[in-house]
Every structure is written in C-alpha cells, then in structure tokens.
Amino acid sequence: GAVVSQHPSWVICKSGTSVKIECRSLDFQATTMFWYRQFPKQSLMLMATSNEGSKATYEQGVEKDKFLINHASLTLSTLTVTSAHPEDSSFYICSDLMWGAGNSPLHFGNGTRLTVT
C-alpha cells in the first residue's frame, strides 16, 4: 500500500516565525492529500484538502492566509504555518487519498508535533 512520509516529526519555534511541514506520497502519485490538526485528547480535525496544481480547499474556520498549502507536484504537499503563535501548538498530520478504495484517505503520515514558545 501507499506510504506517506511526513517531515519534520517535531519542531519547536518562537512566536512569530513560520514553520513548513512536508508530506510526501512515496508509492503513488497523490493528486489529493489532506491536512489534519489534533489537539491533546481531541479528535482529528480536517484543516484543508490539498489539490495538486490548484488551490487548496480550506475547512470553515481555518485561515487560509495563516496555513499556506502548496501542492506543486504529485508527490509533495507542504503546509506552512505562518506567524505561529502558542495556540497553534498542535499535532499536524497529513494523509493521502487512494482512489478506488472508497475514495477515502487510508494512510497517515507520522505527524508533526509543533510547539510554539
């Protein structure tokens, strides 16, 4: 099955700086990938759908100017948290989309633990 590689696994940054998280699909060309955020003891909340070659689709309440998504190639989607603040500290996870299997994401990256000080 497809494997999703996410990098970095953790990052600590100062308030006001930007952080880029990469998500790579290793086994197949992922035209669509998803970005989730998970706060402690909470469920995964979909932030946005990343579409190769076009603009990302953001969920209601997610600031598109703060969470920049780029999906320039079929194997790489990036999420940039701009001007990070302590409330952005969370666990960010990407996933792929496997067509032909109910068209639903089946594999997650290992996640990125972001801590903003």
Place this chain on the structure above:
Amino acid sequence: QKEVEQNSGPLSVPEGAIASLNCTYSDRGSQSFFWYRQYSGKSPELIMFIYSNGDKEDGRFTAQLNKASQYVSLLIRDSQPSDSATYLCAVGTGANSKLTFGKGITLSVRP
C-alpha cells in the same frame, strides 16, 4: 453538521477478553466507515474499513456496520496489552472524500 459519536469509555478489559467499541454517526448519506488505532504521540493507523452492512472480519478484528441504525462497531477478540490505545471511528460520505472523526475511545487491556 455531521457528527460521529464515541461516547463510551475509557474501556478496560482483561487480557484475552473481547473488547467492543461502538460508534454512531448522524449523516445517513455516509458510505465509508473506518476504524483507526492511535498510540499516544503517534499518528493513526488504519485497522479496518467497511462499506456494506454486516460484519467484516480480519484476524482478531471484526467491524460491524448497521446503516439503518447508523452505527458501526469494532470487536477485538483475544485482546492483548498491545491493543491498548485510542481507537478512532471515522465516517466518509464519499462525495467529497472527507472523513469526519469521532473523539476516540481509549482501550486498556489489563495483563
């Protein structure tokens, strides 16, 4: 608003017992149903998926789907301490391929 409820828990069972995890969903248009296991500090890993009413078995795991009652459950037979984790139920409508996750239920298997 689409909701996925996992209300019972945390759940504690002795080693070797059957663990039963339940999940209900609000959107009758839901077409795909997933169970993920998440260890603390890790990302979720897919355990099972089911699309049709009835049971689907995979090793020690059985997923059960009842669309009329809008619930999906996961049975874990011969529970092992390594099964101790949080189990997330996820539901998709298929039309836009997005999944809605429940809050999860924490399972603890006592040796």
